Amino acid sequence: DIVVTQSPDSLAVSVGERATINCKSSQSVLNSSNNKNYLAWYQQKPGQPPKLLIYWASPRESGVPDRFSGSGSGTDFTLTISSLQAEDVAVYYCQQYYTTPWTFGQGTKVEIK
Amino acid sequence: QVQLKESGPGLLKPSETLSLTCTVSGGSISSYYWTWIRQSAGRGLEWIGRIYGNGDTIYNPSLKSRVTMSGDTSKNQLNLKLNSVTAADTAVYYCARAGYGGWGIVDYWGQGTLVTVSS
Numbered sequence: 001d002i003v004v005t006q007s008p009d010s011l012a013v014s015v016g017e018r019a020t021i022n023c024k025s026s027q028s029v030l031n032s033s034n035n036k037n038y039l040a041w042y043q044q045k046p047g048q049p050p051k052l053l054i055y056w057a058s059p060r061e062s063g064v065p066d067r068f069s070g071s072g073s074g075t076d077f078t079l080t081i082s083s084l085q086a087e088d089v090a091v092y093y094c095q096q097y098y099t100t101p102w103t104f105g106q107g108t109k110v111e112i113k
Numbered sequence: 114q115v116q117l118k119e120s121g122p123g124l125l126k127p128s129e130t131l132s133l134t135c136t137v138s139g140g141s142i143s144s145y146y147w148t149w150i151r152q153s154a155g156r157g158l159e160w161i162g163r164i165y166g167n168g169d170t171i172y173n174p175s176l177k178s179r180v181t182m183s184g185d186t187s188k189n190q191l192n193l194k195l196n197s198v199t200a201a202d203t204a205v206y207y208c209a210r211a212g213y214g215g216w217g218i219v220d221y222w223g224q225g226t227l228v229t230v231s232s
Contacts, residue, residue, distance in 0.1 A: 038216065038217070040217070040218055040219070042219075048224075049207055049209075049222035049223065049224060049225055050158070050219070050222060051222070052218065052219060052220050055213065055218040056218075061220065093158060095158075095217065095219075096217075097216050097217025097218065100160075100163075100171050100173070100217075101160050101173040101174065101175070102148075102160040102217040103160065104157060104158040104159075104160075105157075106157050107157060107158075
């Protein structure tokens with residue numbers, strides 16, 4: 001199985017400041033035949049299911065604010081919230097779908113400082 | 114707008130069979146890939162498996178010997194069975210859609226249902 005590891009486990013950021021979450025996979029999730037990284041990001045608020053934010057490592061899902069961006073390739077990826085808002089308080093997960101079983105990171109909790 | 118709703122017993126005893134139903138509205142189950150994912154404090158988010166409308170399935174090898182997924186196109190429902198449950202199977206179980214051609218991009222989720230295994 002591909003192991004997906006996020007860092008940090010939690011972070012506290014002031015409103016309006018940048019939040020950066022890292023995600024590392026134990027093997028590359030880049031398909032060289034189509035140059036796509038098989039990695040997604042999700043946001044989960046308390047009592048709710050995860051919500052898709054980013055897929056193929058960087059395109060945003062429809063309706064996701066443009067302060068959320070994804071980057072990276074191969075084994076190292078980043079989710080950036082450019083200007084944190086109060087409503088962004090949540091746990092964020094990355095997930096690889098390069099191979100089955102699809103696997104998720106352990107989550108990063110984002111709070112307001 | 115696709116909506117999914119899980120239903121089933123919330124409390125099971127060890128060795129019993131977990132049976133959940135997911136009712137889908139706003140889209141035919143025949144036309145998409147669907148997936149079951151569970152979440153627990155100890156294991157985080159864990160992928161259980163994927164099913165296409167015609168019944169084609171892929172399961173997580175860690176659960177494969179105990180899992181069965183199926184679909185009922187007449188009711189537009191998905192079903193999950195997990196045999197011989199233990200306390201380790203206590204989790205919130207989500208049914209969801211694997212959109213974008215069935216790649217593991219989970220774009221619609223149900224609200225989830227908590228299943229507790231306890232004697």
